[in-house]
Amino acid sequence: MTWTKSLVAAALLLAALVLQTSVLTAFAWDGVVVNLVLLAVVALALTQSPQFAVVAGFAGGVLLDLAPPADHVAGRWTLALLLVAYVAARVRPDGRPSAAAVVGTVAACSFIGSSVFALTGALLGDLAADTGQVLEVIGIGLVLDVLLTPIVLPPLLALLARFRPDTRPLGRLGGGLRPAER
Amino acid sequence: MTLLDRIDHDTVRASAARPTTDRLNRRGRLQPRDPRTPRRSTLVALVLAGATMLTLDGGAGALEPVRRAVGEVVGPVQTAVSTLARPITVVPEVLRTNGSLREEVDALREDNAALRQQVATSDYDRNRLEAYDGLTATAQEIGYALVPARVVGIGAAQSFSHTATIDAGSSSGIAPDMTVVNADGLVGRVLRVTSTTATVLLASDADSVVGGRVGDSMDVGFVSGSGDLGGHLDLELIDQGALPNRGDAVVTWGSDKGAPYVSGVPIGAVTAVYANLRDSSQRAEIEPFVDFGSLDVVGVVVPSGTASDRAVIEVDGSLQ
Numbered sequence: 001m002t003w004t005k006s007l008v009a010a011a012l013l014l015a016a017l018v019l020q021t022s023v024l025t026a027f028a029w030d031g032v033v034v035n036l037v038l039l040a041v042v043a044l045a046l047t048q049s050p051q052f053a054v055v056a057g058f059a060g061g062v063l064l065d066l067a068p069p070a071d072h073v074a075g076r077w078t079l080a081l082l083l084v085a086y087v088a089a090r091v092r093p094d095g096r097p098s099a100a101a102v103v104g105t106v107a108a109c110s111f112i113g114s115s116v117f118a119l120t121g122a123l124l125g126d127l128a129a130d131t132g133q134v135l136e137v138i139g140i141g142l143v144l145d146v147l148l149t150p151i152v153l154p155p156l157l158a159l160l161a162r163f164r165p166d167t168r169p170l171g172r173l174g175g176g177l178r179p180a181e182r
Numbered sequence: 183m184t185l186l187d188r189i190d191h192d193t194v195r196a197s198a199a200r201p202t203t204d205r206l207n208r209r210g211r212l213q214p215r216d217p218r219t220p221r222r223s224t225l226v227a228l229v230l231a232g233a234t235m236l237t238l239d240g241g242a243g244a245l246e247p248v249r250r251a252v253g254e255v256v257g258p259v260q261t262a263v264s265t266l267a268r269p270i271t272v273v274p275e276v277l278r279t280n281g282s283l284r285e286e287v288d289a290l291r292e293d294n295a296a297l298r299q300q301v302a303t304s305d306y307d308r309n310r311l312e313a314y315d316g317l318t319a320t321a322q323e324i325g326y327a328l329v330p331a332r333v334v335g336i337g338a339a340q341s342f343s344h345t346a347t348i349d350a351g352s353s354s355g356i357a358p359d360m361t362v363v364n365a366d367g368l369v370g371r372v373l374r375v376t377s378t379t380a381t382v383l384l385a386s387d388a389d390s391v392v393g394g395r396v397g398d399s400m401d402v403g404f405v406s407g408s409g410d411l412g413g414h415l416d417l418e419l420i421d422q423g424a425l426p427n428r429g430d431a432v433v434t435w436g437s438d439k440g441a442p443y444v445s446g447v448p449i450g451a452v453t454a455v456y457a458n459l460r461d462s463s464q465r466a467e468i469e470p471f472v473d474f475g476s477l478d479v480v481g482v483v484v485p486s487g488t489a490s491d492r493a494v495i496e497v498d499g500s501l502q
Contacts, residue, residue, distance in 0.1 A: 021335035021347070022264040026271030030412075031339030031475070058228045066245070066252040067236065069337045069345035069381045071373060074245050075235030077341075082228055084227040090218055111431070114340050121342060124240055128388030129342045129409050137339050146487065 005052070005163040009044055010158070012146050013060045017067055024130045027089040032140040037064055038113050042106055043082050043153055045088035046097055047160035058084025073126045080116040084109045102157070110145040114138040203323060226495050250376055257379030261349040264334035307465030316365025317481045321495040322448050324363065327488065328495040334379070336477070344369075344387035344407065348480060351378045355490035359435075361441040361483040367448040367471035368392065368434060369480050382483070385415065385449065386474045394449055394468075395435040396426045404437050407450055412475050415450055417470040425454045428468050444483050 016036035024033045037060045045053035061078030064070065070077075088105050097105070120133045121127030129137070215341060219225075238244040315329065321328045330355070335347035350356055352375045362369040362382050372382040383390055388409030393403050394417055403419035426432075430452045436445025447451070450468035457464055481495065487492060493501040 014259070018259050018263045020338065022260045023267040023271055025336040026274050028338070028475075029334070031344075032285070033336075033338035035338070035339070035340060050218055051224055054220045054225060054228055057233065061232070062235075063252070063256075063342075066249050067256040068249075068253045068374075068376070068379055069335050069347040070249075070341065071337070071343050071381065071383065072341055074239035074249070075232050075237075078232040078235055079229070080259055084230060087218070089220065090471045092218060098273070107451065115218070116340065117340065120236070124236065126240070127342055133409060137342065141340050 005048070006059065006066065008159075008163065009048075009052075009056050010059065012040050012044075013037060013056065013063055016060075017063045021067070021069065029140055029144060030136075032144060033138055034144045034152075035110060035113065035141060036148075037061075038084060038110060039145060039148065039152050040082060040104065041111050042088045043084050043156040043160055045085045046092050046102065046105065047157055048163070050086070053085040053089040054082060055085075057081040059128070060163035073124055074123075075131060076117050076126070077113075078118045082112045084113045085114055086111060097157075099150075102153055103146060104151065106149045107142055107146050110142045111138060114141050191250060193419070205222070217325065220338060223362075249374065250439055253374075253376035253381070254377060257351070257376050259380065260335045260347055264332075264349075270347060273468045277302065308490065312365075312478060317372050318477060318495055320363055320365050324444070324483075325497055326361075326444055327486040327497060328363070328482050329356060329488070329490055329492065330478055330479060330495060331356075331380075331480050333382075333477045342409065342411070343372075343389065344374070344384040344474065346382045346384060346477060346483070347482065348380050348382055350376045350492065351375045351380050353377050353423045353491050354482075355484050355488035355494070356380050361442065361447060362480050363483065364472055364477065364480045366473070368443075369472055369474075369477065371442040372482065379450055382480075384474050384477075385470065385472070386413065388412065390444055393437065394432045396424075396452070397431040397433050399428060399430070401426065403466075405432060412473075414453065417466040417468050419451065419464050419466070422464065425464060426453055426455055428455070432468055447483075 016039070018134045020033055020036040024036065027033075030091070041053070041060045044056040046054070058078055059079035060091065064077035064081070065072070065074040087107055089104060093101055115138060118127060118129075127134070127147070200236050221291035235245065247484060317328060317330055329350055331348040333346045334349045337343060337345040348362070358372050358374055360372045362371060368385055370382045370387070370390065373381045373383045375381075375430040383409070385392055385405070386409070390407040392400065392405045394405035396417075396419075399421050401421055401424040403417050405415050406418050407415055417426070419426065426497050432449045432452065434445055434447045434449060435444045437443055448471055450470040452466045453469045454467040455464060456466070483496065484490070486497060495501060
């Protein structure tokens, strides 16, 4: 089961990457494309264990960093998506997330992901854009990601909900105390 | 991924038997692990791995072999998916090129959808044919042999760099630091190759600097990208007293042994000239001849007679 789940997650991330670089670029808005890999990581974080989510976030980031035509310093998307997975797993509500919760998570994660990527670039001297361009790209990216959420996330969440046996025991094992009772 | 996940499973199972993995909190009570956070050790390991990647790649580019390995796997997938998805991805392209025409044919809009789609794709096919024809003409004009290729992947603006994947690699005779052109002019240069794909740095990238020469006065300078996909390029002339005229064409002046840029490839036309009062230099805005937002067929400049697994357009326009 874990093997299947990992394979599905890997295939999902790869498919997201290829669609993002080769198909959706034709529909780019000012060069900005929907960050499908980020959406996939958020979907994984919303359905799987936090442990699985951060590893998936890491893997998705490595793909974005190393697959052509990437040319930035590798590791920047890795750290950004790692944080995205952590945050998404952290804010995830118990049980099935509501539509508003999903959209809110995507919006926050899109902002965090793009910002962290830009910030690490600025720190490493790898960022050639000025602040105005950065903010514009982050803004447009956020809007695109949120716009695509109603189309992309529901089928993804439905697919991934089949692979969730480890989330329930984890929740129960969390000490018998549910967060609300603490 | 799987291994870590299984370790997690095992620990979870173990902790069910012995709940000692829970932490002691400040008050000395057993604090159950928050089910919403990953194990701290995993998190630390992953963050360190990411930071290591930054260091390895940032300093010496030590991850270049890994990049190539990933490219060898992902590149062909990109080529295949891009080819499959072409009927979908041409739609915005066709809409863009026909933008002005569409206004005139408002009356014909009631045509049935199927017919319109047919027209759209045949338009696209004609454009493609023109692109290949144009490439042949380019080879003749600039006097270099070209390997034709298509753009199969474009880097998103979220990465703040302008790069593209093309579907020809080292097996087609392409190597890093080769000039990439299309029928309109300079596209960029090859950064790295895999056996079937190559990554191209577009001239519009903010890190891209191309030696440029104003065709009219032969003044030399440097053309840098602005980081704006549809935007202009900047020309900074070495001779600070030289004043380019509006409309002057700028071509590459080329580098030693033709790498990374061969000479005589048209880059763009001067649209505006600004005088910098502080250091009394001139800066000119260049409108590139190439539309970086809708790249499709490109040609990579190779030495004449290069061994390639695809047809090479020779200088005389013949296919080799």
